[in-house]
Amino acid sequence: MSDFEILVSSLSNRTNTALAAYAKHKAQGDEHQLFNLSSAQKNLFQLGLLDWRRGDMSNARRNFSDCVEAYNRMVSDASEFASRDGFWEEFWEGNSRDETFPAAAAYLCGGDFTVAPIPDGVSRHGDQGYQPWFDSKLILTCMGISSFARDELNNSLSRAKNNKRYPDILIKLTEFHFEVLTGQWSDRACSEMLDQHSELYAGLKKLKDMPDLIHGEGDHNDRVVDWIFACILKRIGWSGRYLHAWPEDGQTAETGDVRETRIVPANYVSID
Structure with missing residues (x-):
């Protein structure tokens, strides 16, 4: 395999692993499911970038769409834990830098992007x-x-x-x-x-x-x-x-x- 093929394979495997872990933690009602989706959406965004650069826009759009879907699902799932004190502060501490990727994917593809709530005193x-x-x-x-x-x-x-x-x-x-x-x-x-x-x-x-x-x-x-x-x-x-x-x-x-x-x-x- 070429270095490029190894890179794509690694990102694909990490995405599948993260999504499988998400399903497991979600079934258990574990907040860790959010981390799994955060990891998956970033990997999907990177796969979309790799597809785009080599001119494979069909797969680029699919990966970008999946990236946005994973992030929207993460924000939706996060609402289940919102009643815990300090939850949104912790959410943004861990995910603020990753919001940009699905936001860009949605903007370029024209998809729906969920804007997560932000607590007072926290920088988006x-x-x-x-x-x-x-x-x-x-x-x-x-x-x-x-x-x-x-x-x-x-x-x-x-x-x-x-x-x-x-x-x-x-x-x-x-x-x-x-x-x-x-x-x-x-x-x-x-x-x-x-x-x-x-x-x-x-x-x-x-x-x-x-x-x-x-x-x-x-x-x-x-x-x-x-x-x-x-x-x-x-x-x-x-x-x-x-x-x-x-x-x-x-x-x-x-x-x-x-x-x-x-x-x-x-x-x-x-x-x-």
Whole structure:
């Protein structure tokens, strides 16, 4: 088996194991069933990304749909334990960073996404200055579920830049994501925007130390797409052909270096 086939097989096996464990714990009325679904939905999202990058949109949509279904089921099941003091606080502590994946899958595929309740004093997005916060803010803002202020964003970026464990190339890509979403590239040709994105995303190949598949780090850079940028392109109204764009209905996914704009974006997010 190739490295890619081993990776797909491993994710598939872990998904099946998590779903089997979910059924067992649910039958017992055990809260651990929520952890099993959280694990399954993240694996399904990764499988969808791998399918998307190689142009298999049928399986990509199926895995994304299953990812959203697993998350929606997790939120529904969570309500069974909501009467316990501190439950939702613990739920968000363990799952806030994973909400972004099914949210993005639902946004791209057009599926129904269950917005989990959030208790007072708990951040839906996690801690500022860390990747889950940026991912969550970007995706949920694209969906109209959340928003961000300029000072809030600048403070989070400043914290990230002071974090020696946060790679510079990842910060630059994150800044670029917010710039595109808020129209800071609107005075330039779309070709420049796509060229800049392609260069920044390819830079993630340098992150060889424990590379993250979901964000395309290290050797995974050629295995997945920048799903965050795909959501941003959809939100701002860009349409065309690009490797990191979700294909419109009736279109096939781009697997090569094609950068063609048909509709120039105009639906930017405004911030104060």
